Amino acid sequence: MDSFDTAIAAYTDGDIDTNRTSNPHLNDMIASRYSRRQALMGGLSAATAAVFGGALLSACSSGPTIPLTVVAGSSGQTTSGKTVTLTGAVSGGSATNVAWVQTGGPAVTLTGANSNIASFVAPSVATSTTLTFRYTATPDSGSAVTSDATVVVAPAVLGFTAVSKSLADIVTVPTGYNVTVLFRLGDPIASGVSAFANNGTDTNFAQRAGDHHDGMTFFGLAATGTTPDPTSNTRGVLALNHENITAAYLHPAGQTSVGGARPEAEALKEIECHGVSVIEVAQASGTWSYVQASSLNRRITPLTPMSFNGPVRGAAILRTVFSPTGVAGRGTINNCANGTMPWNTYLTAEENWAGYFRRSTGDVAARGGATSKVNVSLARYGIPEGRAGNNNWATVVPADATSTNYSKWNITVNPAAAADGTGDFRNEAFQYGWIVEIDPFDPASTPRKRTALGRMNHEGCQIGRTIAGVRPAFYMGDDAQNEYIYKFVSTAAWSAADAAITNRLAIGDKYLDAGTLYVAKFNADGSGTWLPLVFGTGPLTAANAAYAFADQADVLVNTRLAADALGATRMDRPEWTAVNPATGEMYCTLTNNSSRTAATVDAANPRAYNDPRTTGGSTNGNANGHIIRLRETGDTSEATSFAWDVYGFGAGSDLDPTNINLSGLDATNDFSSPDGLWFGLPTNITGQSTPLMWIQTDDGAFVDQTNCMLLASIPGVTGDGGPRSVTSTLGGVTNTVTTRIGKTPGTALRRFLVGPKECEITGIHSTPDGKSLFVNIQHPGENGNATTATSNWPANQSGTAAAGSRPRSATIVITKADGGVIGI
Numbered sequence: 001m002d003s004f005d006t007a008i009a010a011y012t013d014g015d016i017d018t019n020r021t022s023n024p025h026l027n028d029m030i031a032s033r034y035s036r037r038q039a040l041m042g043g044l045s046a047a048t049a050a051v052f053g054g055a056l057l058s059a060c061s062s063g064p065t066i067p068l069t070v071v072a073g074s075s076g077q078t079t080s081g082k083t084v085t086l087t088g089a090v091s092g093g094s095a096t097n098v099a100w101v102q103t104g105g106p107a108v109t110l111t112g113a114n115s116n117i118a119s120f121v122a123p124s125v126a127t128s129t130t131l132t133f134r135y136t137a138t139p140d141s142g143s144a145v146t147s148d149a150t151v152v153v154a155p156a157v158l159g160f161t162a163v164s165k166s167l168a169d170i171v172t173v174p175t176g177y178n179v180t181v182l183f184r185l186g187d188p189i190a191s192g193v194s195a196f197a198n199n200g201t202d203t204n205f206a207q208r209a210g211d212h213h214d215g216m217t218f219f220g221l222a223a224t225g226t227t228p229d230p231t232s233n234t235r236g237v238l239a240l241n242h243e244n245i246t247a248a249y250l251h252p253a254g255q256t257s258v259g260g261a262r263p264e265a266e267a268l269k270e271i272e273c274h275g276v277s278v279i280e281v282a283q284a285s286g287t288w289s290y291v292q293a294s295s296l297n298r299r300i301t302p303l304t305p306m307s308f309n310g311p312v313r314g315a316a317i318l319r320t321v322f323s324p325t326g327v328a329g330r331g332t333i334n335n336c337a338n339g340t341m342p343w344n345t346y347l348t349a350e351e352n353w354a355g356y357f358r359r360s361t362g363d364v365a366a367r368g369g370a371t372s373k374v375n376v377s378l379a380r381y382g383i384p385e386g387r388a389g390n391n392n393w394a395t396v397v398p399a400d401a402t403s404t405n406y407s408k409w410n411i412t413v414n415p416a417a418a419a420d421g422t423g424d425f426r427n428e429a430f431q432y433g434w435i436v437e438i439d440p441f442d443p444a445s446t447p448r449k450r451t452a453l454g455r456m457n458h459e460g461c462q463i464g465r466t467i468a469g470v471r472p473a474f475y476m477g478d479d480a481q482n483e484y485i486y487k488f489v490s491t492a493a494w495s496a497a498d499a500a501i502t503n504r505l506a507i508g509d510k511y512l513d514a515g516t517l518y519v520a521k522f523n524a525d526g527s528g529t530w531l532p533l534v535f536g537t538g539p540l541t542a543a544n545a546a547y548a549f550a551d552q553a554d555v556l557v558n559t560r561l562a563a564d565a566l567g568a569t570r571m572d573r574p575e576w577t578a579v580n581p582a583t584g585e586m587y588c589t590l591t592n593n594s595s596r597t598a599a600t601v602d603a604a605n606p607r608a609y610n611d612p613r614t615t616g617g618s619t620n621g622n623a624n625g626h627i628i629r630l631r632e633t634g635d636t637s638e639a640t641s642f643a644w645d646v647y648g649f650g651a652g653s654d655l656d657p658t659n660i661n662l663s664g665l666d667a668t669n670d671f672s673s674p675d676g677l678w679f680g681l682p683t684n685i686t687g688q689s690t691p692l693m694w695i696q697t698d699d700g701a702f703v704d705q706t707n708c709m710l711l712a713s714i715p716g717v718t719g720d721g722g723p724r725s726v727t728s729t730l731g732g733v734t735n736t737v738t739t740r741i742g743k744t745p746g747t748a749l750r751r752f753l754v755g756p757k758e759c760e761i762t763g764i765h766s767t768p769d770g771k772s773l774f775v776n777i778q779h780p781g782e783n784g785n786a787t788t789a790t791s792n793w794p795a796n797q798s799g800t801a802a803a804g805s806r807p808r809s810a811t812i813v814i815t816k817a818d819g820g821v822i823g824i
Contacts, residue, residue: 014354014382105131124688165706210242215338302331337460477574684770
């Protein structure tokens with residue numbers, strides 16, 4: 001028995017610093033100004049006014065009254081997304097009919113058009129745009145009289161006052177917004193499952209919400225039945241990831257072991273708390289809730305059957321005693337970010353999966369020594385020998401002697417088993433690190449691992465704009481220090497008809513199983529290149545000295561090694577990707593990198609510094625992270641080159657403005673460690689002409705000043721700033737590089753939400769109308785335990801005392817008190 005058998009191993013993401021190659025590191029809200037103009041004349045006359053963002057444009061009058069004359073109208077200014085009220089008045093007589101009609105500008109929907117008072121939502125515009133309207137009143141006898149109104153609409157602005165930084169144990173949102181707790185760790189999702197006791201005694205997490213809520217998508221449902229309705233705002237399916245666990249709160253008194261073996265009941269609970277939840281949600285009387293007994297509800301866990309699709313399906317490296325043909329497997333784990341496919345499926349990303357596997361000392365020799373291909377691969381992905389595996393699941397002795405639910409986590413070679421891997425689980429680690437596609441509308445369907453998208457610490461998979469006849473792109477980050485940014489371009493050109501096909505996973509086969517995977521190289525001049533990871537091209541051959549690639553399946557299983565060989569740019573922990581629905585630009589959060597040094601800074605990763613903290617000691621490297629963006633050449637997803645800059649640099653507003661706080665952040669918008677990233681949907685104003693981008697943080701450097709947060713921004717475009725010289729000084733080394741930085745965000749970036757203690761804000765989506773925003777709060781109170789909980793959230797969110805309540809990861813819904821679109 002190995003020395004690590006006697007204790008529960010500390011959680012690890014694997015050997016996260018596994019990339020040791022020498023590749024390069026690389027407006028104020030518009031003030032409303034209203035003019036008022038009207039001459040009122042007459043027996044029967046029409047007067048018009050307009051309300052813009054709550055301010056009434058009143059009519060002025062002068063002169064004698066002359067019957068049946070046309071009255072001049074009024075004009076005013078507003079911004080996209082604001083509600084505009086048009087008011088007509090009849091004086092000196094009566095009218096049988098009144099009506100408002102639009103006479104110019106982008107079409108809007110008028111509410112109350114056949115009354116004196118009509119309203120509309122100002123449309124999305126990229127530049128100031130004029131709309132005109134005509135009010136008509138028809139008298140009891142005689143001709144109709146009219147009056148015109150003009151509305152000038154400017155681009156959208158953020159419509160809330162920034163939330164202050166906070167260390168309180170509660171979710172804080174701006175005035176005028178409401179928070180509802182929707183779906184918490186342990187909530188039952190099937191009939192007959194008891195309410196969550198939250199004292200460590202609960203079981204059956206295959207029918208309860210898992211832990212560490214993460215990436216998430218809302219899919220609209222028809223009013224009845226289980227048919228998708230992408231326009232539904234009150235009924236839907238919510239698919240969300242459960243990345244990890246806070247084991248200290250799951251059991252009565254934390255994790256235990258007996259004689260070095262974990263109890264099966266504890267281990268099963270922990271395993272089932274990982275994965276994905278699919279649940280039905282509905283809004284009634286303005287309040288959201290989930291439907292416990294819905295036939296659509298489903299948990300997908302590390303034990304759920306999976307199939308493999310794409311070039312790696314059936315490869316020898318996927319063979320195990322459970323899957324001797326390498327076409328199937330069990331489970332998905334450490335699911336972080338996500339992807340929402342236009343054909344109504346959900347992509348979930350396997351991120352820090354490497355740390356869960358046990359690998360005993362001596363396994364390197366058993367696999368042919370350190371230079372054998374399989375050992376080079378395992379080392380590059382951070383699974384050295386002498387590792388117990390997170391939570392020691394492999395030590396469980398199951399009641400059912402035939403069960404392999406726990407032995408699957410031990411990848412140590414069994415010398416008595418078949419050399420091809422079909423007699424043990426030596427290859428189990430190669431079954432993880434993939435993008436997994438799920439049909440949220442078919443609970444009987446088998447999720448598919450899409451191997452054409454490569455194997456890595458996947459941090460989501462965001463599809464770019466879909467344009468008929470153009471091959472779509474899917475953007476991904478590999479979340480580990482000094483790893484890469486990727487895109488996959490499908491072989492199939494987009495057809496809009498595919499969005500409505502009922503065999504949704506078959507459409508996934510079409511777009512996700514064949515294509516070209518690329519890795520990004522960022523150049524110092526602000527240009528970049530997509531390098532294809534295609535077997536037989538460049539160094540990706542059997543002659544490659546560092547790793548002899550055998551075929552395309554080998555390239556995809558060892559995506560990192562292939563990217564190393566091509567000389568891709570090593571980045572500061574690439575996490576979520578997001579695509580601007582108006583421009584097609586791709587944004588990627590580079591959360592932080594403690595291994596970044598002054599000697600290794602480059603244009604795309606230009607900062608290495610010391611960030612002092614009042615508590616917990618200082619942080620070195622790129623402590624606060626940044627958000628990089630790129631625009632494809634020709635604005636096409638098929639491009640093999642791009643332009644790039646840095647949208648924003650994370651920093652406390654108290655840090656050096658010359659070399660650290662490069663984006664000029666202040667107390668209303670300073671942040672650290674950007675993680676989650678998402679644009680508003682194009683079905684509402686937050687995803688149209690000047691889309692709104694949401695930024696979520698997972699921070700360890702700024703926690704002396706504030707809990708993690710959600711910010712809203714209107715980010716501009718690639719190249720709207722310019723070059724900037726940045727000097728890094730760290731560890732006695734000074735180095736200066738020139739980077740490309742976007743325009744200062746100013747008031748177009750504001751803090752919208754601050755979470756409870758010790759949480760991460762991650763996972764975000766909305767209803768199609770943008771009026772309900774779903775946000776996940778992960779691991780509140782993560783540093784506490786059952787005896788000393790360091791958070792009582794969400795039990796305390798309503799303001800009631802909740803002392804003694806264990807914290808729970810949860811999904812919240814944010815709505816606006818006036819029923820408007822969130823953020824503007």
